[in-house]
Amino acid sequence: MQNERTYQNGLFDVVKGVGLALAFSFLGAVVFAAILRATSIPDSVIYPVTQTIKGIAIVLGALAFTRGEKGWMKGGGVGLLFTALSYLAFSAIGGDFSLSWMVVLEVVIAFIIGALAGSLAVNLKR
Numbered sequence: 816m817q818n819e820r821t822y823q824n825g826l827f828d829v830v831k832g833v834g835l836a837l838a839f840s841f842l843g844a845v846v847f848a849a850i851l852r853a854t855s856i857p858d859s860v861i862y863p864v865t866q867t868i869k870g871i872a873i874v875l876g877a878l879a880f881t882r883g884e885k886g887w888m889k890g891g892g893v894g895l896l897f898t899a900l901s902y903l904a905f906s907a908i909g910g911d912f913s914l915s916w917m918v919v920l921e922v923v924i925a926f927i928i929g930a931l932a933g934s935l936a937v938n939l940k941r
């Protein structure tokens with residue numbers, strides 16, 4: 816019974832972390848879109864900036880809600896679930912659900928970022 820409760824709490828922590836990451840990512844995208852519209856920034860900066868926003872979002876989500884033990888797993892879960900939901904949303908908007916090596920690389924990097932942030936989160940004194 817205790818293991819089931821711990822699993823549910825860990826899963827809820829991941830879901831809360833993903834919610835925060837999605838909210839931050841959405842806000843960051845809106846602000847960046849407004850900046851792009853108001854200035855003449857070249858298109859070549861769009862991809863690096865959006866990836867940076869995603870990375871920061873994963874770190875914030877993992878740091879804010881990862882508690883207890885197995886921080887790497889919870890943080891990695893935040894990264895994976897956030898990336899999956901982002902991919903589904905943007906693929907639905909763009910109408911293209913094709914996978915490429917870039918998508919796989921983005922998933923791996925998101926897991927690593929989340930795992931590192933989750934490991935850091937459980938070792939920080941709050």
